[in-house]
Amino acid sequence: MGKPTGFLEYERKTSETIPPKERIKNFQEFHIPLSEAEQRKQGARCMECGVPFCQSGMMIKGMTSGCPLHNLIPEWNDLVYHGNWRQAYNRLKKTSSFPEFTSRVCPALCEAACTCGLNGQPTNVKENEHAIIEKAYEEGWAAAKPPQIRTGKKIAIIGSGPSGLAAADQLNKRGHSVTVFEREDRVGGLLMYGIPNMKLEKWVIDRKIKVMEEEGVLFMTNTNIGKDYRAAKLLKDYDCVILACGASNPRDIKVPGREADGIYFAVDFLKANTKSLLNSNLTDGKNISAKGKHVIVIGGGDTGNDCVGTSIRHGCASVTQLEMMPKLPEQRTPDNSWPEWPRVLKTDYGQEEAIAVFGSDPRIYQTTVKEFKKDKDGKVCAVVTVKLEPKKDEKTGRMNMVPVAGSEKELPADLVLIAAGFLGSQKYVTDAFGVEVNARTNVATAPDSYKTNVDKVFVTGDMHRGQSLVVWAVREGREVAKEVDFSLMGYTNLT
Ligand SMILES: Cc1cc2nc3c(=O)[nH]c(=O)nc-3n(C[C@H](O)[C@H](O)[C@H](O)COP(=O)(O)OP(=O)(O)OC[C@H]3O[C@@H](n4cnc5c(N)ncnc54)[C@H](O)[C@@H]3O)c2cc1C
Numbered sequence: 001m002g003k004p005t006g007f008l009e010y011e012r013k014t015s016e017t018i019p020p021k022e023r024i025k026n027f028q029e030f031h032i033p034l035s036e037a038e039q040r041k042q043g044a045r046c047m048e049c050g051v052p053f054c055q056s057g058m059m060i061k062g063m064t065s066g067c068p069l070h071n072l073i074p075e076w077n078d079l080v081y082h083g084n085w086r087q088a089y090n091r092l093k094k095t096s097s098f099p100e101f102t103s104r105v106c107p108a109l110c111e112a113a114c115t116c117g118l119n120g121q122p123t124n125v126k127e128n129e130h131a132i133i134e135k136a137y138e139e140g141w142a143a144a145k146p147p148q149i150r151t152g153k154k155i156a157i158i159g160s161g162p163s164g165l166a167a168a169d170q171l172n173k174r175g176h177s178v179t180v181f182e183r184e185d186r187v188g189g190l191l192m193y194g195i196p197n198m199k200l201e202k203w204v205i206d207r208k209i210k211v212m213e214e215e216g217v218l219f220m221t222n223t224n225i226g227k228d229y230r231a232a233k234l235l236k237d238y239d240c241v242i243l244a245c246g247a248s249n250p251r252d253i254k255v256p257g258r259e260a261d262g263i264y265f266a267v268d269f270l271k272a273n274t275k276s277l278l279n280s281n282l283t284d285g286k287n288i289s290a291k292g293k294h295v296i297v298i299g300g301g302d303t304g305n306d307c308v309g310t311s312i313r314h315g316c317a318s319v320t321q322l323e324m325m326p327k328l329p330e331q332r333t334p335d336n337s338w339p340e341w342p343r344v345l346k347t348d349y350g351q352e353e354a355i356a357v358f359g360s361d362p363r364i365y366q367t368t369v370k371e372f373k374k375d376k377d378g379k380v381c382a383v384v385t386v387k388l389e390p391k392k393d394e395k396t397g398r399m400n401m402v403p404v405a406g407s408e409k410e411l412p413a414d415l416v417l418i419a420a421g422f423l424g425s426q427k428y429v430t431d432a433f434g435v436e437v438n439a440r441t442n443v444a445t446a447p448d449s450y451k452t453n454v455d456k457v458f459v460t461g462d463m464h465r466g467q468s469l470v471v472w473a474v475r476e477g478r479e480v481a482k483e484v485d486f487s488l489m490g491y492t493n494l495t
């Protein structure tokens, strides 16, 4: 342990952020990294626990505690403290395919399970990760390292989100020849066309893709497997196929008036924005603009928050975020103790910005939409909301949120964004390959396996696990790579 008293001597310090009213003027990332000296102090705060919960990635009560990649966090915290950045990078790369992405967008499951956080502030793990990977690029350590030997095996990966990319990276390093097929015009999946630019600037993805290309991975964009390219041909041309198509069926709000103009799924809104931003700095008129509009976001989660932040950057007249569930407490409750994921109130960047611009938190809790109202031109002009209260279902014992009679209210709305989650895989892809799906329409496999019912076809990421997180997608990508490698070679040395 580098600095036994580090956690006593130093306070947790995180990067400064550009103030909300300034940062909403553009779509750039808004964290100002700590100085190298300060980051090293943050590394010194790690207690290097004998049993490090931060890297456990275990499930407790259905929620993840610690890093699903089992990143060697105490090791690299110590190496950061000692300024041994090269070795810190070597240890980080051992378990993590894309620290440049996770250190920007991960909710830091590690920090929630940090022992320092049990009785104070957790170690600043995520920003240590960020400092290591950015240093590695600066110093040239993250440059391409193509494999020395090729195995002659060909693998097709469908989908270029974090899961498909992690599988591609691992299998290519192992010497297999990997082609990634992507139906969009750019690579990255939801990293590119879901998560907004202010959370993850898109040059960060392009930088990594360039390295992967130099290492030999082939990317075929604008290629929709199951539509432009037949599944049967893919199965004939490749030794193995990995489905990494995500969970892209958005959950709808099926209430009267849904057909009105001006109601969009969140991802369509976010994707159009990023595409127009990258293609023309928002001058091509192809984004869905919230400028001057009263925006209603249905869904209080992270995607809803991204819609709030994006609408504010467009210059919306107002933004309201509807959340079905009750407001969470400020502190952990006794039935949610460490190291469980803390079920506490989080005010994310978009909500902070709404508070700065409009003077109040945009979230309304225990509320949903009962009806969309439209004007004479068929455009949405208002939403009718209704309050919800928890009620126990006598048969199942489950708590459901049910409408409260007489609690209806009308809110003005010119733009409605539905951010109510996603429902499993897309049928045209699963039908094309003949793979079985489970009750949640995720592609079915045996537990802890990634092999589908169809010979040579594997599945990974959100398409397998259901809607999740980037860190889980990367973990799944690395795991499927091991199983595929084993099936092709009869053994595997991938970790
Ligand atoms: C708006 C939004 C914000 C999010 N923010 C965060 C965040 O901040 N942090 C976090 O950890 N997670 C976040 N997530 C979740 C995270 O992005 C996903 O869990 C993760 O991207 C899943 O990775 P994946 O590789 O399984 O699938 P995806 O990223 O969904 O990628 C699947 C890819 O497959 C392609 N594809 C599908 N079908 C075909 C086909 N037939 N042929 C060719 N290509 C095909 C798709 O175009 C897509 O590019 C967010 C999700 C959304 C929607």
Ligand code: SF4
Pocket: 066, 067, 068, 069, 071, 073, 102, 103, 106, 107, 108, 109, 110, 111, 125, 126, 129, 471
């Ligand atoms: S990937 Fe996420 S959980 Fe894992 S170390 Fe990084 S920030 Fe923590």
